[in-house]
Amino acid sequence: MKGVAGIFLTFAVRNLRRHWVRSGLAAFGIVIGVAAIATLGILSNNLIVLFSGIVADVSDTVVVTPHLAAASGDPFDPRSALAGGLTERDLDRIERAVGPYRAVPIFQTAELLEKSRKKGYVPVIVLHRDDIPVLLDVEDGALPPPSGKSVLVGSLLAEEAGVRAGGRITLGGEDVRVAGVLEERGMAIDINPDYAVVVTHGWYTGRHPEPAYDRVVVKVTDLGDIPAVKEAIEDQFNRRKEVVDVQDSREVLELFYQTYDAISIFLLGIGGVALLVAGVSILNVMIISVTERFHEIGVMRSIGARRTEVMRMFLYEALVLGVAGSLVGGAVSTLAGMAVTASVAETVFAGYGTVPTGLGPEGIGSVLLGMGFGLGTSLLSGVYPAWKASRLDPIEALRYE
Amino acid sequence: MNEPETIIRFVDVSKIYPLPAGDVVALDHVDLEIEAGEFVAVMGPSGSGKSTLLNLIGCLDTPSSGTLSIKGKDIGTLSDDDLTRLRRDHIGFIFQQFNLIPLLDVIENVEFPRVLKERRSGCDEACLELLDAVGLEPELHTHRPAELSGGQQQRVAIARALINEPEILLADEPTGNLDTKTGEGIMDLLTQMNRRGKTIIMVTHDTNIAAYAHRRVHLVDGRIA
Ligand SMILES: Nc1ncnc2c1ncn2[C@@H]1O[C@H](COP(=O)(O)OP(=O)(O)OP(=O)(O)O)[C@@H](O)[C@H]1O
Numbered sequence A: 001m002k003g004v005a006g007i008f009l010t011f012a013v014r015n016l017r018r019h020w021v022r023s024g025l026a027a028f029g030i031v032i033g034v035a036a037i038a039t040l041g042i043l044s045n046n047l048i049v050l051f052s053g054i055v056a057d058v059s060d061t062v063v064v065t066p067h068l069a070a071a072s073g074d075p076f077d078p079r080s081a082l083a084g085g086l087t088e089r090d091l092d093r094i095e096r097a098v099g100p101y102r103a104v105p106i107f108q109t110a111e112l113l114e115k116s117r118k119k120g121y122v123p124v125i126v127l128h129r130d131d132i133p134v135l136l137d138v139e140d141g142a143l144p145p146p147s148g149k150s151v152l153v154g155s156l157l158a159e160e161a162g163v164r165a166g167g168r169i170t171l172g173g174e175d176v177r178v179a180g181v182l183e184e185r186g187m188a189i190d191i192n193p194d195y196a197v198v199v200t201h202g203w204y205t206g207r208h209p210e211p212a213y214d215r216v217v218v219k220v221t222d223l224g225d226i227p228a229v230k231e232a233i234e235d236q237f238n239r240r241k242e243v244v245d246v247q248d249s250r251e252v253l254e255l256f257y258q259t260y261d262a263i264s265i266f267l268l269g270i271g272g273v274a275l276l277v278a279g280v281s282i283l284n285v286m287i288i289s290v291t292e293r294f295h296e297i298g299v300m301r302s303i304g305a306r307r308t309e310v311m312r313m314f315l316y317e318a319l320v321l322g323v324a325g326s327l328v329g330g331a332v333s334t335l336a337g338m339a340v341t342a343s344v345a346e347t348v349f350a351g352y353g354t355v356p357t358g359l360g361p362e363g364i365g366s367v368l369l370g371m372g373f374g375l376g377t378s379l380l381s382g383v384y385p386a387w388k389a390s391r392l393d394p395i396e397a398l399r400y401e
Numbered sequence B: 001m002n003e004p005e006t007i008i009r010f011v012d013v014s015k016i017y018p019l020p021a022g023d024v025v026a027l028d029h030v031d032l033e034i035e036a037g038e039f040v041a042v043m044g045p046s047g048s049g050k051s052t053l054l055n056l057i058g059c060l061d062t063p064s065s066g067t068l069s070i071k072g073k074d075i076g077t078l079s080d081d082d083l084t085r086l087r088r089d090h091i092g093f094i095f096q097q098f099n100l101i102p103l104l105d106v107i108e109n110v111e112f113p114r115v116l117k118e119r120r121s122g123c124d125e126a127c128l129e130l131l132d133a134v135g136l137e138p139e140l141h142t143h144r145p146a147e148l149s150g151g152q153q154q155r156v157a158i159a160r161a162l163i164n165e166p167e168i169l170l171a172d173e174p175t176g177n178l179d180t181k182t183g184e185g186i187m188d189l190l191t192q193m194n195r196r197g198k199t200i201i202m203v204t205h206d207t208n209i210a211a212y213a214h215r216r217v218h219l220v221d222g223r224i225a
């Protein structure tokens, strides 16, 4: 026993099968459209997860650096090498400007690291002993004493060099103890310790002349105060000319999200165009299907099919095309999305944190969105031919050969 | 039996097809009454309006003027959906070209009008009995129309026309595409259905075929002669 829907569906499927090449091509258009939207969706979702995964959450951070001659905005720009540092006096002024918030002065240099047979220059981040817990967490081991021969090692560097808490390395030609290994932190605008060695100010000044600071990191725990804090610092230094640059991570992230949005819209546009083309091709197939069945429509009307039933019959055809195309498209895009993400992750983001290649809820959402659009496009393209079929005059249709 | 009831009544019915080259008067002030249970043959030269007359009775079209009542309903006043329902539930069509639906097999073709009416399918006793009554062997039940001979197709078409137990059967040259012997088989079948109470209106050119009917109506230039 099947209802009207059953027999109409049988009908639609048989007709599509009769012209399987034509139907297949039309459904293929939908596959491409759905796959475009869904794959791009998965890709961009995974990239954003990837990005937020490798970018440490330092939204409460304001970074003060000496104003760069090159003004590229990047404190690590090699052209800033000759820019002046920040002195203890500058630090005092910053501390006064930021009031209750903690200002952490930082200096970064590089030393030769040797461990077993491996050796190479690594970044060395110099922090006051008391400031270390403000910025960093130790995963394994403990904080080093204020002076003495102990250092901390970034997680990825530790992994690569095979270093564990309590082990020993040679840094700058000197044998030192590894007090602890840091937690993985990801990229950020303040410091990037994952591939670095972190030493105390005491350790550094015991071996080198007192340095000027590269930058001062201010932890503004109340995010609403960030603009005020920035203004206070600018007021202190930049009255007459630019002496320091003040950046907060939101600016950097915002730039990322803006770029991301623009790319998403662009990619979605490509998917949309693909679906539009698919829609036109389904429209075409449906119009042909209606035209070549004029006579049959007349017969159906003469044996008692109402207009709405004729319309339904053709809509089912579009529906079957849409469902088939969307299902295949969904499957294809799930695989393609994961593969593309994996390859991008491998080539572009190699070495930074864990790479999501699976299909999160957002990815599933993209696939469903793509499939929804595919189905919608098919139905929409089916409406006009189906309506046209339903409006046929039964006698005209019967006379048509 | 009671007084025979008039099931189809034409009162001054005209049908005009407006064409750019000038109006075509397909039916010209036709008055005609057909009683329930009659077997009427409609005859006349090509272009005389026979099919037009049949299409009007079949509610596929409505008169340009005059009134046509089917089972007491003035079809000129009915909506498209009402006309379709009247056709579906009370009228069976048999065509010269058989007009089976090529994508459906024999059983699906026969039950299609009933699916439309009762919104369910499944070939039950009645449907099988009907196929038996029109003389179609069970081996053919799952065949598609293209795999059947003309006579077999017309038998299926008759079963399809009868499935919703209509009072009226309309046949437009039902034997026109069949050889004489096969045609006689079909005519025997129609005669049998008429004996069971169906009102039959049949268009034909063939006087031998028209002889099966009780009454002959001649059309010339859209008028009853
Ligand atoms: N849909 C239509 N549009 C225009 N003219 C039509 C239409 N249907 C029928 N006619 C015209 O009406 C007249 C009657 O046509 P009809 O089909 O009823 O003739 P007929 O008696 O069935 O002829 P035949 O024996 O050839 O089937 C013809 O002149 C025909 O050209």
Ligand SMILES: [Mg+2]
Binding pocket: B050, B051, B052, B172
């Ligand atoms: Mg005719």
